Amino acid sequence: xxxxxxxxxxxxxxxxxxxxxxxxxxxxxxxxxxxxxxxxxxxxxxxxxxxxxxxxxxxxxxxxxxxxxxxxxxxxxxxxxxxxxxxxxxxxxxxxxxxxxxxxxxxxxxxxxxxxxxxxxxxxxxxxxxxxxxxxxxxxxxxxxxxxxxxxxxxxxxxxxxxxxxxxxxxxxxxxxxxxxxxxxxxxxxxxxxxxxxxxxxxxxxxxxxxxxxxxxxxxxxxxxxxxxxxxxxxxxxxxxxxxxxxxxxxxxxxxxxxxxxxxxxxxxxxxxxxxxxxxxxxxxxxxxxxxxxxxxxxxxxxxxxxxxxxxxx
Amino acid sequence: xxxxxxxxxxxxxxxxxxxxxxxxxxxxxxxxxxxxxxxxxxxxxxxxxxxxxxxxxxxxxxxxxxxxxxxxxxxxxxxxxxxxxxxxxxxxxxxxxxxxxxxxxxxxxxxxxxxxxxxxxxxxxxxxxxxxxxxxxxxxxxxxxxxxxxxxxxxxxxxxxxxxxxxxxxxxxxxxxxxxxxxxxxxxxxxxxxxxxxxxxxxxxxxxxxxxxxxxxxxxxxxxxxxxxxxxxxxxxxxxxxxxxxxxxxxxxxxxxxxxxxxxxxxxxxxxxxxxxxxxxxx
Numbered sequence: 206x207x208x209x210x211x212x213x214x215x216x217x218x219x220x221x222x223x224x225x226x227x228x229x230x231x232x233x234x235x236x237x238x239x240x241x242x243x244x245x246x247x248x249x250x251x252x253x254x255x256x257x258x259x260x261x262x263x264x265x266x267x268x269x270x271x272x273x274x275x276x277x278x279x280x281x282x283x284x285x286x287x288x289x290x291x292x293x294x295x296x297x298x299x300x301x302x303x304x305x306x307x308x309x310x311x312x313x314x315x316x317x318x319x320x321x322x323x324x325x326x327x328x329x330x331x332x333x334x335x336x337x338x339x340x341x342x343x344x345x346x347x348x349x350x351x352x353x354x355x356x357x358x359x360x361x362x363x364x365x366x367x368x369x370x371x372x373x374x375x376x377x378x379x380x381x382x383x384x385x386x387x388x389x390x391x392x393x394x395x396x397x398x399x400x401x402x403x404x405x406x407x408x409x410x411x412x413x414x415x416x417x418x419x420x421x422x423x424x425x426x427x428x429x430x431x432x433x434x435x436x437x438x439x440x441x442x443x444x445x446x447x448x449x450x451x452x453x454x455x456x457x458x459x460x461x462x463x464x465x466x467x468x469x470x471x472x473x474x475x476x477x478x479x480x481x482x483x484x485x486x487x488x489x490x491x492x493x494x495x496x497x498x499x500x501x502x503x504x505x506x507x508x509x510x511x512x513x514x515x516x517x518x519x
Numbered sequence: 520x521x522x523x524x525x526x527x528x529x530x531x532x533x534x535x536x537x538x539x540x541x542x543x544x545x546x547x548x549x550x551x552x553x554x555x556x557x558x559x560x561x562x563x564x565x566x567x568x569x570x571x572x573x574x575x576x577x578x579x580x581x582x583x584x585x586x587x588x589x590x591x592x593x594x595x596x597x598x599x600x601x602x603x604x605x606x607x608x609x610x611x612x613x614x615x616x617x618x619x620x621x622x623x624x625x626x627x628x629x630x631x632x633x634x635x636x637x638x639x640x641x642x643x644x645x646x647x648x649x650x651x652x653x654x655x656x657x658x659x660x661x662x663x664x665x666x667x668x669x670x671x672x673x674x675x676x677x678x679x680x681x682x683x684x685x686x687x688x689x690x691x692x693x694x695x696x697x698x699x700x701x702x703x704x705x706x707x708x709x710x711x712x713x714x715x716x717x718x719x720x721x722x723x724x725x726x727x728x729x730x731x732x733x734x735x736x737x738x739x740x741x742x743x744x745x746x747x748x749x750x751x752x753x754x755x756x757x758x759x760x761x762x763x764x765x766x767x768x769x770x771x772x773x774x775x776x777x778x779x780x781x782x783x784x785x786x787x788x789x790x791x792x793x794x795x796x797x798x799x800x801x802x
Contacts, residue, residue: 212527220800233710301531301638303799310531321636327558329565338558341551342637370565 208278208313210394210425211299216308218269218294268294269449272308276442278393281426283440283457285433285464290446292429293398296320299427300396314393317344321398323383328372332363332382335371339386353389360411361385381408388415394425399432413438433461540792544640551639555647556654574658578614582606589732598734598765600677604670608759609731611663612689615656616697616751617722622648623701624718627709627798634799641795642788645702649694656690667762678764686761689754696750696780703787706794729755735767747772750779 221232269291276282284292297303299310300318325342326335336357340350350357358364361382363374371379397416416439420426430436436443436457443460445452453463545552564570586602589595597605623645627634630644671677708715729751730738738746746752753772760768 297635297799298531302635304533304796305531307533309533311527312529312531313527316529316638318637324636325633327562329562330558334558334561338554341548341554342633342639344548344639347550347554 209275210278210313211276211310212312213272213274213299213310214308216269216272216295216298216305216310217267218291218298218303219306220266220268222264222266267449269298269305272446272451274444274451274454276394276425276427278425279420279423280442281420281428281440283436283443283460284427284429284446285431285436285443285461286446286452291449292446293320294449295446296396296398296427296429312394315344316394316396317387317390317392318396319343319387319390319398320396321383322380322387323371326371326379326383329370331370332367332374333358336382336386339383340389343387343390344392345390349391350386357385357389360388360415362408377405377408384408384412388412388419392424394427395419396427398429433465437461540788541640542642545642545646548639548643552643552647552650555644556651559647559651560654571658574655575662578607578610578659578662581610585610585732595733596737598736598763600763600765601670601674604666604677604763605734605759606732607663607666608762609729609755611656611659612693612755612758613726613729613731613751614659615652615690616693617726618655619649619652619694619697620701620704620722621718622652623698624704624708625715626702626705627794628705628712628715631799642702642791645698645705648701649698652697653690653694676765677762679762680760680764682757682761682768686758689758692754692776692780693751695784696776699780699783699787702791703783706787706790706798709794709798725749725751728752730759730766731755734759734765750776752776 272295284295286292294303296318297320298305299312300316300320302318302320323335323339325339327338330338333354336354337347337350340357341347358367361378361384363378363382366374366378371382374382413435416426416428420439426439428436428439440457442455443457444454445460445464447467452467453460564573567573569576582603585606590597590602590606626641626645626648634641667677671679704714704718726732728746728749730746735743735746735752735756753769753776756766757768757773759766
């Protein structure tokens, strides 16, 4: 029987737009006055949906609105969505960096969040000292780190520089060391924000392998990325956030398909003709006049099936 | 599985009860606390030639400056004691208090980048400041102790007494008072930073309201209550009385400082805990 290790009920997060300043105090006083009289926070009723490109009428915005989901033990859940869809806010709530405005999350087991690599690295301390510091910040005990120290250094591949202050490191080396520490965490639930994007190809591959190991050991992983290939490789379940709302959740391939088809960048319209004013980078030597996507039956299709066979007619 | 039978190990909710402080959690992170202490020490004196010698140099130069300005130019009495010893005895505990206060008063703003990425009990950071300042106090105490021994041999004006035994209590009180003021200020400055401007300035004013550069005995009776209302006063006076045998010792004043510290600590702990949950949105 599979166990639910994380259950989020109706979580929402409201943020105030604009600057904090003297204008905010009147709202604070008003909010406090409502609370004293036992009334609901007046500013919770208002607030726009989270659409970064449109100007809204309200100063308040719902970064996340009514998110409900459950994760079972051993699942690897990918979270996808455009910039500003609320992915990081969700991770911040789950990792207890901030609280939800409403709703509740219940968790079983230890959570470790990797929202950034090398959090708390001190530039003047050596690599080795920073491994201890960073590991402890992420929730490891000193004994645990000591046991894994050799492994961590080996994984990072910066053994030669381990006794040099990290301010002399290249940014890539810093990331390697940071991820090496994080990779040796052993929480029941691991939350990873897009941190693999940095580092070279070889190291990224190593990281992906490590993440696969982690999930193979029956631990639960939440993974945010814009890289569909890594999401596909790692996750057996996927969640698609749009404008702070949970659009869909389910099988990885289906959800990625939904996500990608929601990105309509160029509307060609009925005629399938490429607009003549569409010009990105060109030399003008050749020009495509028409382009359309065909599905497996050679019929015109609006939806690009990301993993199926795709024909293009040019 | 039935919902009611499930036992969650962690609940993340918008609000929690004021008394839900989860102090036990701090124990799980004691290694982190020690590593922060270590970081503070190692990083401060990296790339300096004198290194930890600076711990001695600071109080010596301050004491000498006070001796010149307050003792010789302003001619403020030191109750007949050697000036350097008198000022050092006031400064040793005062520095512990003021360093702890100023350094914990920006806990949230200074650590926003770490706090924004990882959760650990936020209280670890100010506690680590208390511990590293305690070590610093230990070193400065050695300095005071050697000067004290020197004058003890030299003159007969110094009369240490059994009250020396309550020195550890004084140190604990000073530490907790500095911590409480610090985290209170830190909690109140995440959203509106006005109070921040008062810190350095306020600490300086408080020093002049404490019997450090003058003995309590020269304060006119009319104003004595103001100085005595300062919870630091009785601690400094008791310290001087215990080591030097001059000044005033008053159980009532000391009890006042004790009660003040305990109350202040609990209030600031509750406020700190309220703020730590959501300060990331307003810092």
